[in-house]
Amino acid sequence: MNAGTEAATGPLAAQANGGGQLTGSPNAPGRLLGRLTVLPALVVTAWLLAGLPLLLAGVFTPVLMLVVSVPLAAVLVVYGLRWIPDRWQGSLPMPRPGQERTPWWALAGVLAVAAAFGVHQMIYQSEQIIVMRDPASYIQFGYWIAHHGSLPIPQSRAAFGGTHHVLSFASAAFYQVGSAVVPQFMAGLPMILSAGFWIGGVGGAVAMAPLLGAGAVLTFGGLAARLAGPRWAPLAALVLALSLPEQFTSRSTYSEPVVQIVFLGGLCLVIDSLEAGKAGARVMAALGGLALGLSVLVRIDGASDVLPVIPYCGLLLIGRRRQAVPLTAGLVAGVLYGGIDGLVLSRPYLAAIKDSLIPLLLVAGAVVVVTAVAVLVLRGRGLPPVRSTWLPNAASAAAFAILIGFVIRPYVQTVRGRAIRYLARYQQEQHLPIDPRRQYSEISLHWVFWYIGVPAVLLGTLGAALLARRCLRGRMPAWTLPLMIFAWTIVTTLYRPAIIPDHPWASRRLVPAVLPGFILLALWASSWLAGWLRQHHYDRVIRGGLVAGCAAVLVLPTAMTAFGLGIRTGPHGTRPVVHGLAFKTTYAGEIRAVDRMCAAIPRGSAVVIFDHQTSRLTEIVRGMCGDPVAIMRPQARLAAVEQVVRGIEQAGRRPVFLAHKSAELAPYGGAARRIMALRTQEDGHTLTTPPLLTRTLRMNVWMSEPVS
DSSP states (O other): OOHHHHHHHSHHHHHHTTOOOOOSSOOHHHHHHHHHHHHHHHHHHHHHHHHHHHHHTTOOOHHHHHHHHHHHHHHHHHHHHHTOOSOOOTTOSSOOTTTTSOOHHHHHHHHHHHHHHHHHHHHTOOOOOSSSSHHHHHHHHHHHHHHHOOSSEEOOGGGGTTOGGGEEOOBTTEEEETTEEEESSOSHHHHHHHHHHHHHHHHHHHHHHHHHHHHHHHHHHHHHHHHTOGGGHHHHHHHHHHSHHHHHHHHTTOSHHHHHHHHHHHHHHHHHHHHSOHHHHHHHHHHHHHHHHHHHHHOTTHHHHTTTHHHHHHHHHHTTOTTHHHHHHHHHHHHHHHHHIIIIISHHHHHHTHHHHHHHHHHHHHHHHHHHHHHHHHTTTOOOOOOSSHHHHHHHHHHHHHHHHHHHHHHHOOOBOSOOTTHHHHHHHTTOOOOTTBOOGGGHHHHHHHHHOHHHHHHHHHHHHHHHHHHHTTSOHHHHHHHHHHHHHHHHHHHOOOSOOOBTGGGGGGTTTHHHHHHHHHHHHHHHHHHHHHHTTOOHHHHHHHHHHHHHHHHHHHHHHHHTEEEEEETTEEEEEEOSGGGOOOSTTHHHHHHHHHHHSOTTEEEEEOSTTGGGGHHHHHHTSOOOEEEEOTTOOHHHHHHHHHHHHHTTOEEEEEESSGGGTGGGOSOOEEEEEEEEEEEOOBSSSOOOOEEEEEEEEEEEOOOO
């Protein structure tokens, strides 16, 4: 049978002629697994759809959010779950009768892994609320909108009299724009964290991170069931849950787990639309496109991740598929939400990253134009069948060629960029050549090796090569969009991670699609190998050994990095050790330290901060403590400080000074007392090795009330 015949008689043709709904006896665990694994995406989608208009209107309150989001969530859940199929066969490598059915143990396994992951992350959750990096920035952003319901944040200049010319109201992750303060980043995650603030205060918001991480693992298990088979879904969820980047981003309030929920959940819905009938196909395609587009509202890099959806929509339009228009409309609506947020609420942030954003917009524009032209030219004729073998063979070879290119990249390239001021310190501590301009992007594939192992990358590349052939021949319609997205995101992310290269911080770039992509492709390849043995009549013992071996080479390297598994030899002999980050807590005690600091600041104060380190508390003082705050410009003289004091007093407030050291406050009078003495552990900063250790973090804050 030639390629053209395969394309005409395969799953693609079946779905095009009336839907690909699988027949047979009902499969209750399969339907339940399908529904539970898209539920997080539908709930998050409803919350984001309701939240942004209310935030733009300045009425983002718990009552209105419940009034709007609960009915919306009910509608999305009812219609989103109505047509979920109970089995998925079109993506299996070598399907056999009954293989697509979901056993109860597979459903229980996925749920158990997700629940255990959430509990484990809750035990070791971080209290990162002092603005050092993104998680605390999101917390402060979320705190403000949860308690005030609007943006931007007022500077409260009147509290300082007429002396604001020697003061700055900007701080880390918060821009000074005119007479307002604008938070960095997109509003998606802060709107979700607001629910935690409303339910349980700061502790409730911090606890949202493990819950979102568990939802992401659950969603990934559902995607694995659809793309690699339900029996592989528990292993997929386990490997992702064991990976250090997944744990790292699910303990602090990072945006990546939320992106995984809408991004991977959107893929699940699109795949389900290929199995559904007329109305179901349209509804689920629209919801899938909407979820994919909303990833931009959570993380601006989501615009790059969903870029392949544009040509995929073009393919559906050319093929006159019923999913084409709903998927396109949903994607456009979701991306517009992100665009409106960026232009209205986060414009300074977009301006700050324009060097990366403008090329992305140009690429996106070019993709839209090329796709539109292709649709206009080919819509009446359809896509030409792939009859020759050179294109599928070239696509398969490209997967291995790209892998080889990334392997040899460190030997032929040293990536440099803008100087990072504190990178030299990390290099000195790790006995590396001092070069603050090093980006270490050339070893990005090694990052993947650290976190999921070399076998996962090799199996994933094999899976990509095999799937590329089948997708081009129309034999794997369910894999077409995921393969396009994962291939694009893996290559672009590894080529240009665009992040400060210390770990585990830099590992967050791998979380949304790189690690899930490699894991899924590796599992599909493992399933294909097991099917190949079955077709060639190898006995069950050999097939079982292969499956067990594939599971071992995926689980063990992942666990070794996360848990720091190793052997230590000492005076008492040789013994196994566990010294990784999986059982270490960072930024503990910050909530209590901030509460004590806020209680120590007198009511009716106007706070002035005098140094860079204490300036990290600026938004905490403004938001959580509820006091007007500003930072004294470094070049200000004693006379200017005295002028500020008089201005504060004339405004009817008490001047309060904060600094990292008491000596910095001595010139301005008033007794200094320490109101924060925090000693905790922070994330490490490794550059060329897997992260295993944390670092000690000390934060001291001294306060004085100067005498005018």
